[in-house]
Amino acid sequence: MLLKNDTIVALASTDAKGRFALKNLSPDTYNIELSALGYSSVNKEISMTEDLSEDFVLREKDIQLDSVLVTTERPRVTTATGHIYYLSKKARESGNPYKALQEVPDIISNYITETVKSMDGKQLLVLVDGIKVNSGITTIDPKRIDYVEIKDVVNAKYMREGVQKILDIRLKPQKTLYQFYEYGLRNDFPHYWGSTWGKIEIGNSKFSVYADFGPEYTHDQKSENGIWTKSNSYIKDINEKTLSSSKTLDYTLMLKYKPTEKDYLAAYFQGNNNSAHAETEGSGTFVDLVNGNAGNDVMTSDYKSKSLSRVYSGTLFYRHTINDKMMLENYLTGTYNYNNLRNNTTDIYPAETWKDMTDFSTRKNTVSQTSEFTWDVNDKTSLTFGNATTYINDKLSEKYGMLPVYRHNEWSEFLYASANGMIKNFMYMVSLGYEGIWRKSAGVSDHYYRPYVSSAFTWNMKKAGSLQLGYTLNSAAPDVAMLNPYDTSTDSLRRNVGNPYLKPQETHGVSLRYSYYKNGFYAGAYFNYCYITDRYENIGFVDDNGVYTSTFENLGHYSNINLSALFNYRYKNTTVGTTLTHFVEYYPGQDAKKSFMGNLFLFQTLGKWGFYGSVAYTNYTYTNVSAQHNLTPTTSNIFVSYNITPNISLSVGSEFLTKDLKSKMRVRDKEYEMSILNKKDVFHPYILFRWTIRKNQKKRIDLDNNIVKDIQDDINLMNRKY
Incomplete structure (x- = not known):
């Protein structure tokens, strides 16, 4: 009026x-x-x-x-890249953000284990208020959640980082001092895996400090490998048993400051220390096809390794709101990554003994800067412009060998722009990026320029759901591990080396998505087609001594088809969902390789009790030279939680309900064959205690600290023989 x-x-x-x-x-x-x-x-x-x-x-x-009592319930809103969901009053008053997020379809939010993942298995990035810098989901009071947005299509900025889907939690601004404390303790039985952690956040609308501290350990993790190998020189059949343990310490400190209503500042530090050791003993037979065995074919193997890792990262973040339509964000991040791996291997063959001792050390330094400008032109159109600059310096040295120091230096500059808009019931998002990379790896210099495209066109059919057509072009450059030309294998009959001459591969993707949601029922159907040129493929060759060398090359083309169906239904305190996926891969010169994956889960809350159970099925996974058959294709887990008080909970459960996971991998590459029968002990029930306190959760500075490990693509030295 x-x-x-x-x-x-x-x-x-x-x-x-x-x-x-x-x-x-x-x-x-x-x-x-x-x-x-x-x-x-x-x-x-x-x-x-x-x-x-x-x-x-x-x-x-x-x-x-x-x-x-009459309360309103807002319907979901279709956007150019996904959907927006508004939580019910019951969810917002649940006291637990993971419980509240169970109302959002297409994700699985487990409040017992405090985890969130995408139903379709895509790599999920969690943002808070659209920012990649916060103290996580756990510290959020669900009363402050305004709405939740699921983005099925991400722009060029996130696509370049490997993100496939985004969960963006938007919060309501409120006031006064707030406090958050959480302590947790988990231990598996028998003595196998355990962790403890403490989190704290104290602040007001101007200033806050967040810290967490979390030690973790694994003990006597057991696995077995039955390995059969054949080349033109030998046949090897050996059974190996491995026992491994590790210790990890994570710690975080984050300061957040809001000097004015238009400015946010954050300083963030995270550290991660890890040490691990493993011992493998094997026995079997070895048949020399060239020289014979002189009546003896018995062989034994002994392998010991110790590893140490230290990762430190610091981030400065600044966001300035120019006006109600324009915003500017800046990140500056630096990391230091140190890894050390020591191996001692002894293989005793019928005719000789082979011993090897290696001591690899890597040091990785990374500095990156990101700026982004967003402009809401009007209520139907928004624009985003940004850049990302990254410098990487890697050094790998081997203490006992004769190899020179391996060095890798890389400079990259990435520019991108995105536009979102709406024309009646049709919405669009177009994002374009262009990257230049200059690198020198093992003395080999190279540079290239690669485009990125992400686009989505959505038709909002109102009560009939929504239909979305998408196209992406991703130009992924090879990581440092693929470029390292030095052998990191500890097997006397196998070498694993990288290729410093690798070029980027180019991935084209076309997707069609249908989504329907009404009264707690969600249904989705997805079709995805992917075509890759210059794909990184494993190749290998056998030398005159029968040693197999595995490396990478840019080979031809590759394509796959992904058909998925998702269903999710929530009624009162019960949530049930399922995902079915059929995957077909096409490698050059090979028949189509088909696999199937399925997942069924159930949540149930009865007063102070909470139940979660799931069943998953995966039959095969492939590469161009291997096929892995999961002999235990069906896995299941169950968790039971009891809230002693609103702030204290006790949970029991098991990640797996089977004693062992079994799989068989077959490798065939020209004159080389290998078969690995793997068995891993996985049934370890656990008990988890959690104590959480939230006080005066009425206003906080909402930034996100998930940025730390995103750029830690360090050289992988943890190659346990195969």
């Missing part, structure tokens, strides 16, 4: 998206009043001297009508 001196001048009703217009008004001062059942009314004085466009926000309000 538009009023002048208590007289109604004009009336209007909003459309389904909350828009309305009042036209042909005389210049004057008016009172405007907006009201809707279930919301608090808004009354404001406005001065009309010219055309005026303004947004109003109505806050939700419970209405008492003859002892019937």
